[in-house]
Amino acid sequence: MQPRNMSMSGVVDLAAVKAAGEAKAKAEQARAESARTGGGGGVPPSSLVIDVDEAGFESDVLQRSTEVPVVIDFWAEWCEPCKQLGPLLERLATEYNGRFVLAKVDVDANQMLMQQFGIQGIPAVFAVVAGQALPLFQGAAPESQIRQTLDQLIQVGEERFGLTGIVVDADADAADEGPPAEVPAGPYDALLEAAAQALDASDFDGAVRSYRSVLSEDPVNTEAKLGLAQAELLRRVADLDPQKVRAAAAEKPADPAAQMDAADLDLVGGHVEDAFGRLVETVRRTFGDDRDAVRVRLLELFEVIGPEDPRVAAGRTALARVLF
Numbered sequence: 603m604q605p606r607n608m609s610m611s612g613v614v615d616l617a618a619v620k621a622a623g624e625a626k627a628k629a630e631q632a633r634a635e636s637a638r639t640g641g642g643g644g645v646p647p648s649s650l651v652i653d654v655d656e657a658g659f660e661s662d663v664l665q666r667s668t669e670v671p672v673v674i675d676f677w678a679e680w681c682e683p684c685k686q687l688g689p690l691l692e693r694l695a696t697e698y699n700g701r702f703v704l705a706k707v708d709v710d711a712n713q714m715l716m717q718q719f720g721i722q723g724i725p726a727v728f729a730v731v732a733g734q735a736l737p738l739f740q741g742a743a744p745e746s747q748i749r750q751t752l753d754q755l756i757q758v759g760e761e762r763f764g765l766t767g768i769v770v771d772a773d774a775d776a777a778d779e780g781p782p783a784e785v786p787a788g789p790y791d792a793l794l795e796a797a798a799q800a801l802d803a804s805d806f807d808g809a810v811r812s813y814r815s816v817l818s819e820d821p822v823n824t825e826a827k828l829g830l831a832q833a834e835l836l837r838r839v840a841d842l843d844p845q846k847v848r849a850a851a852a853e854k855p856a857d858p859a860a861q862m863d864a865a866d867l868d869l870v871g872g873h874v875e876d877a878f879g880r881l882v883e884t885v886r887r888t889f890g891d892d893r894d895a896v897r898v899r900l901l902e903l904f905e906v907i908g909p910e911d912p913r914v915a916a917g918r919t920a921l922a923r924v925l926f
Contacts, residue, residue: 645768650695654705665703667730669700670768671759673738673752676716676726678709682722683742684725690745691727692754701756702729702769714845729755732763744907747872790816790823797829804849806837831905837868851880856887862899877903878917886924910915 797812851864868877
């Protein structure tokens with residue numbers, strides 16, 4: 603199931619805004635103090651992902667939501683999609699570094715919370731912002747779409763409620779565990795870091811060069827293969843006019859270039875099945891070099907999503923049917 607569009611209308615609560623404004627001032631003061639002292643004064647990274655039950659819901663979620671958006675992951679041990687989505691959300695919570703907190707709720711042990719939120723199926727993801735509950739999405743979703751939803755949530759928290767997140771002290775957990783073991787740098791860490799920085803700066807040519815440099819020495823490097831596919835996709839769509847592309851694709855259903863451009867936009871927009879289906883149908887309609895070009899583009903889009911995604915497996919099956 604695709605994530606529901608977030609609806610932020612009608613969620614403004616004046617009391618919550620007042621509390622959030624006070625929380626913003628405290629957060630800004632804490633950040634300033636952390637910068638002045640060179641660190642410290644923040645929460646440990648381990649507190650960005652918490653297990654929540656009914657007894658602690660008010661303090662762990664409702665009260666905390668006046669400082670930072672709280673994303674709630676309703677899951678269960680027997681739920682296979684939950685096992686895919688949960689680790690992804692945990693990784694993003696760490697990466698976003700205090701812009702939101704992830705609260706995990708085991709529905710088997712917390713039936714009342716499940717009923718209160720009207721959960722019909724899992725995984726289900728909600729957010730609480732300044733005490734206001736918002737549905738985000740139900741079911742597994744591609745990382746790009748989850749990131750977009752989180753970015754919207756954070757933007758709403760900042761613009762409507764003044765929530766600037768919480769300060770994270772990266773050394774807090776390490777202080778309890780003793781000095782960390784030194785991890786030797788990998789042979790391609792510098793190039794991969796340069797590529798990631800280039801992507802963040804929208805320097806897609808630079809990112810492509812860095813990823814290709816890694817792959818020239820290590821053709822099976824998973825991170826470089828995924829990064830290259832993403833960088834090339836973003837470079838292709840950077841200068842496209844969506845209206846013109848959609849019009850051309852509708853007018854020329856058998857035109858490989860028009861359909862490949864439209865599929866790129868589909869994927870960037872989170873419409874994964876539409877992108878795959880469009881190119882599979884174009885492979886069916888074309889022959890020779892045109893067919894091979896579309897097939898290669900489809901394989902590149904599979905790389906962007908990742909081989910573990912069930913939609914990629916379905917896309918590969920559909921492609922095999924039209925080829926053989």
